[in-house]
Amino acid sequence: METRHHRIVVDVVTTYVEDQSDPREHRFVFAYTITIRNEGNTPARLLTRHWIITDANGKVQEVRGDGVVGEQPHLKPGQGFRYSSGAVLETPVGVMQGSYQMVADSGERFDAPIAPFSLAMPGVVH
Numbered sequence: 001m002e003t004r005h006h007r008i009v010v011d012v013v014t015t016y017v018e019d020q021s022d023p024r025e026h027r028f029v030f031a032y033t034i035t036i037r038n039e040g041n042t043p044a045r046l047l048t049r050h051w052i053i054t055d056a057n058g059k060v061q062e063v064r065g066d067g068v069v070g071e072q073p074h075l076k077p078g079q080g081f082r083y084s085s086g087a088v089l090e091t092p093v094g095v096m097q098g099s100y101q102m103v104a105d106s107g108e109r110f111d112a113p114i115a116p117f118s119l120a121m122p123g124v125v126h
Contacts, residue, residue, distance in 0.1 A: 007040035008102060008112035014122045017086065020126075026090040030119040033084045034068070036058035036100065036112070038075035042095075043105045045074045046081075046112075051098040053119075068100075092121035 013033045020029040037042060051063040066072065073081040087096065097116040100126050 005040055005042055005109045006044065006102070006104060006108075006112075007038070008044070008100065009037045009039050010100070010112060010114045011035045011037075012117045013116070013117055014117060016119075018119050021121075023092065028089045028094075028121055029086060029093050030089065030094075030120075031084060031086045032096070032117075033082060035080055035082045035112075036068075036073070036075065038077055042111075043074065043076045044102045045056075045105075046072055046100050047103055047109075048101040049098065050101070051096060051114075053087055053089070053094060053096045055089040055094040059090065061087075063098075087119060089119060092124045094119040097125040 014092065015031045017029040017031050021027055029046040034047065046067060048066055049068055068099065069083045069085060075081060094117055095116050098114045100112040102112050
């Protein structure tokens, strides 16, 4: 029998923010909304985040910090947390990936991976 001790599921929706972007100045702004769900059987708190953001030129930005949007949500089994944030790239296309560092109520630490997702200006990627 599989035990789902720690199972954090991360869903991402991205949008291009045209009114804040300026392609002539190589400024492409993207918003993303992330939903984090605890599908395991152990309550856990999100402690820190680690992002790797890569643009089409191969330029990498690494972002580390406490929590998300100033919060360290505590998720009981079945609970979710949603937040929105953004990223600024120098190219119209990029990719983000990373992980959340979590701590279970038992004190055990574990990572919740965030699979790579695309940031793309509409009409650029087919």
